[in-house]
Every structure is written in structure tokens, then in C-alpha cells.
Amino acid sequence: MRTKDITLVGLFAALMVIGAYISIPTPWVPLTFQPFFACLAGVLLGSRLGALSQIVYVLIGLIGAPVFQGGSGGPGSILSPTFGYLIGFIIGAYVIGKITENRNINIKNLTVGIYCGLSIFYIFGVLYLYLILNFYLNKPINVAKALQLGFTPFIIKDLVFSGVAVIVAHKTLPALKKSGLSV
Template sequence: MNLKTKDIVQVALFAALTAVGAFITIPFPFVPFTLQSFFTAFAGVLLGAKLGMLSQLVYVVVGLVGVPVFTKGGGPGYIFETSFGYLIGFIVGAYVIGKLSERVTKMTVQKLFLIIMTGILVVYMIGVPYLYMIMRLYIKSDVAISWAVRVGFTTTIGGDIVKSIIVAFIGFKIVPILSRQNLISRRGFHELRIHNK
């Protein structure tokens, strides 16, 4: 992937924003509620599939090498945290949001919301099984999959729906503006053609 300076700046910006989102948190046991998914969704909407995914990958790699950008710190041992599956999910979720957005020729707020929620659900599809696996295999806790769904999905999905609505409304308005000013790189992507009507 050939990256321009603008692309690198955008990737770094959203990696940093996701890191900031890790510290805007409401503590829950095992899976804290943070604003990380808010910036993950924005990365997919504004940067597209490849750069959005790359921004989240950079964030995760920086944390794994030891920079304390995750909610509970950083380092390679973080893969044993119950919430690490969601970090993997952010990488995939940003790509899904970006890719689906690129394929829509006439965007609406409603479509953008559904696209974002699809990406968020992908995050959960990775995060919840990972939570269950860590609890069973690493922590050696005899929990049921229903417990993992309740703790890792039910308690936080409401907040993610609200965040997705906000991202959809803001993204719907600012993507055309940023595109016209050539502030969003679309090289290698289908152009996001969002119609403000």
C-alpha cells in the first residue's frame, strides 16, 4: 500500500483518537464501556476500508509493543485480557464499515447507521467469543456462553447504538465537505457519494 503524507497523518490521527477513547470510560467488570468504538466507526466512515483498518491496526500494535494506550495499559501480555478480542474486532470493524460505505452509491443517514452497526456487530462477534475463551481457558472460570453474551454484549450494545447514530449523522454531513476539499484520500477506493438532501 503506497501511502501519501496525508494518509499517514490521517491514520496516525485516528490511531491516537482511538487511544484517547480508551480512557473515556465507564468501568464495567471484564469489558469496560469506552469511546473506542466511536472512533473506530469514524475511521471506517472517513478514511475508508484500508486506511480505517490500518489506523486501528497501528493502535493495537502500538499498545502491544508496550505503549499504555489500552484501557488497562499495554504490552504483549494484553492478549490475555478479557477485552482484547474487541481490539481485534476494531481492526475488522473499521474495514467492514469502510468497505460497505464505499459500495453505496446513494448514501442516507439511515443506510450509514446500518453500515456502522454492521461493523459494530462484527466487533462483538469477535469480542464476545474471545472473552469467553479467555475466561474458560486462561482464567479457568467455569462460565457459560450466555454469561459472555450478557457481560460482553448486552451491557454495552445500547451505548454503541447511540454512538452509531451520532457517527452516522456527523459522518453524513462532513464526508461530502471533506471530499470536496480533498482532505479525505479516496485513492484505491470507490468514492463515497453521500447526498445531502
């Protein structure tokens, strides 16, 4: 890896920390800005580095640094109902990068990539929420309730912010490519 790549991975891991701390609490899943930064990581860094930035962020939290939402961290975070979203950020950033890298920088390609990644965030997040509540925390819920807790309150915000990520990427990528900073 080049110094530039290491720096960009670290920058997006740090942006995820910032996105975790800018949050609005709700009963089960906090409203954070992490999906926005995970989308940008995938589209601006590409599949490999975008996913790596998310892996670095999650590993920093798992070793105990208080970087997750609400200042939490440590290996016990794996048993949190929201940990599935973190897994989704890794896979979603990779998918966003795969869909958008080496393609024409246009609104359509960026939109498809970012909204596919957003779907992955929610699939992993809601599924993990459902599994942890039912099988670990012994708080039985059905799929409809899991969607009500982990999807419905946040999807409008994330659709809007994903649209903003499309616009930011569309304006930023040409400049990054011209300067040699894109991957």
C-alpha cells in the same frame, strides 16, 4: 501512502487512545468510546486506511505503550478478556469502509455499514471474552454469561453512539470529499 493518508491513520489511532482513556469501569469489560472512533475510522477513512488506523493503535499497545483501556499495554494484553474487541475494531473498521466507500453518502448506506461494523466488534469481543475466561483464566462461563458480561451492559450506549457516528459521517463526508481530504 501519501502524507495525508499517514496523518489520518495517525489521527484515528490517537483518537482510539483518547477513546480508551475516556471510560467507565465495569467488572469485566469497560465502557469506552472506542467503538465510536472505530466506526468513524472505517467510514471516514475507508476500508484500507480505517483498518490500518486500528492496526497501528493495537501495535502501539502491543509494543508496550500504555494506550489500551486503563493505561495498559504490552504483549500480555493479548491474554486480556477484552483483546477480542481490539481485533473486532480492525475487522469492523475494514467492513464499515467496504460497505460505505464508493457509495452514495446517505443515511441508509452509512447506517448499514456502521451497524454491521458494530456487530463485528461484539462478535469478536464476546467470543474472545468467552474463550479467554474458559480456556486461559479457568473461569468457566457459558455463552449467556459471556453475553451478559460483554454485550448487554454496552449495546444501548454503542447503538446510540453508532447513530451519532452515522450523523457525523453524513455531515462530514461531503465536506471532506469537496476539500479532497476523503479517501
